[in-house]
Amino acid sequence: MSKHRVSRRQFLNYTLTGVGGFMAAGMLMPMVRFAVDPVLKANASGDFIPTPQKISEITEEPTRVDFSFEQQDAWYTSEVTNTAWVYKDENGEIVALSPVCKHLGCVVDWNTDKANQNRFYCPCHGGLYEKDGTNVPGTPPIAKLDVYPTQEKDGFLLLGKAKPREEA
Amino acid sequence: MKWVSQDMDMFLGAREYVDTAVLPLFPVSFGNDIKQSVAMTEFIQLLTIPLERQFKGRMIMLPGHSYLKNKSKDKLLEEAIVWEQELFDNGFKHVFFVTSDSVWKTLEDELKGDLIWLPSIPLAAMDEGARNSILEDQVKQLLQLFMQKWQDDV
């Protein structure tokens, strides 16, 4: 008899936990989905973005390319303009560098510091980068400029999401 | 950096690099010049976005100081001085006020910080193409001004 009672209590316990668990899951799941969904979607759609830059017009001199796209930031969609420094390297490969300084995130400019020709210059704390994006030692930045993966479509340049470079 | 939690972590970790504070000044009026005061606020708000983006690592863009347009000049000045004092006391080397309201032009000399006054442009009446190119132009000038001031004070 007493054995029976214990197992009944256990049975009830299990059932209640089970039902409670279902109820909790039923309540939480939509919330989690609701929270995570936009993030997932943004990832899925954030592939290559068209730019107004013609491939044939890219030279060896880094040129500023602005491109806009719709960004899904959680629940808002907003128009974002990004910039890339684009040029052809000595092998004729297209290079697209992010202009965001790896120190504290200012926007770097090409060839604007008189004392440092043919380098990227950050006006905030004097950060310098070589043409290939390598940070110049002795200036604040501690990493190379991020690089955008590139693609071509109908003669125009497409850019992916800028990625940090692996340390050599 | 913007006045948001995410940027604050960065700010606290790199304070010695952030030597500039920017305080936009926004007039508010419900009188005849209501639309004008809105346009001024809007215009400056629009310009501060790319400005902050460009110089993210060196400046903190404050949420801005709104004031009633019918306040006396003395009162306005008094408040602005409290602001700049607070900012200088907190270690900022450069304090910039950015505004479209011309009343500040007449108060400029009494301020220790730098005043950047930009006449507001009636953007609402323009099509998008014209608007963007004008804005781009204004932003360029604004960036130049900042770089100049930084250079002068080195």
Ligand code: FES
């Ligand atoms: S943000 Fe570029 S050098 Fe500091």
